[in-house]
Amino acid sequence: MLQQSSVGGVGGKSKEEVVLELSIEFATKLPAAFDKYPVTYLESMNSVLHQEMIRFNRLIDVSFDLFTHPIFFL
Secondary structure, three states: OOOOOEOOOOOOOEHHHHHHHHHHHHHHHOOOOOOOOOOOOOOHHHHHHHHHHHHHHHHHHHHHHHHHOHHHHO
């Protein structure tokens, strides 16, 4: 059961409404995932950069999922 208490200083909105608004705001501010580009494995920095881009894209995907499903925050 959700509690409908109001949060002080936010215009009388419930906690759920505040979480929903903030999660939507954060989701719209997330950067887009990087496009993958051809990697020349003869240059070691290209390999490292490619691996970091993969990690960053995963982080963006997880963050977007969390912010678009704010019920998990409650």
